[in-house]
Amino acid sequence: MVKKALVCVSFGTGAESGRADLQAVEAALQAAAPDRLFTRACASPAVRAILRARGVASVGLSEALEALAARGVEDVAVQPAYLLYGGEYDKIRAETARWQGCFTCLRLGEPLLAGTEDLQRVAQALAEAWPPVPGEALILMGHGTPHFAGMAYAALQSAFALQGCRDVFVVVPRGWPTLEAILPALRAGGYGAAHLVPLLLTAGAHACRDMAGEAPGSLKRQLRAAGLSVRCTLQGLGSLTAIQRLYCEKLARLLE
Secondary structure, three states: OOOEEEEEEEOOOOOHHHHHHHHHHHHHHHHHOOOOEEEEEEOOHHHHHHHHHOOOOOOOHHHHHHHHHHOOOOEEEEEEOOOEOOHHHHHHHHHHHOOHHHOOEEEEOOOOEOOHHHHHHHHHHHHHHOOOEOOEEEEEEOOEOOOHHHHHHHHHHHHHHHOOOOOEEEEOOEOOOOHHHHHHHHHHOOOOEEEEEEOOOOOOHHHHHHHOOOOOOOHHHHHHHOOOEEEEOOOOHHHOHHHHHHHHHHHHHHHO
16 A cells, blocks of 8 residues: 655744644644645744754654655655745745655645635635724735745735725735835725734734734834724634635645
């Protein structure tokens, strides 16, 4: 019998507040492929070092693949728990390619926002998770990237608008759309309040610091300085059943 495995690779998180979000996606993927040996990989060396210092076992993608090859696994599916194609995805794609000759079959899956249908379905899922509140704008803060793949953020903004969700705004601290880009629309809409939610798989350090932190440069502080009242929800996308389902569908297509 051919030995098969599933590797869920993520950037990882060193924040305790974000671990449950990531673990929810990992559990969903594991349940979706019960015939495969499941393992997880953390792509960030810094996060791996943090976890190991706490006594939590953590391996990179190459370490995970090396261990599977040593066990005689022949068929490996690597499903990334990433939001979009970008610099970090490029790294795991290159890393996966280096191991192609060690397995009979080695496949790499798509990130969450890989195509037009993904954008539409994610927009619908988030609009349902955070329904409109009169006078309040829903602002989703992503990580941002200078990579061209960062255009997915603007495309997601368009998906919300085309679905009639005029109260939803996407913003990133690195790249575009910026807070300055959406402020005119917030003022034109007459919003006096903002609900900040991470457009991130995990509500980790980035969400706690750059979105909901108390430093002057945080999104919360900047919006308050612009005259809005602000509330924050520290809940990553990975905690949403609809998002978990989308990742599982990507895995199903990878295994076809």
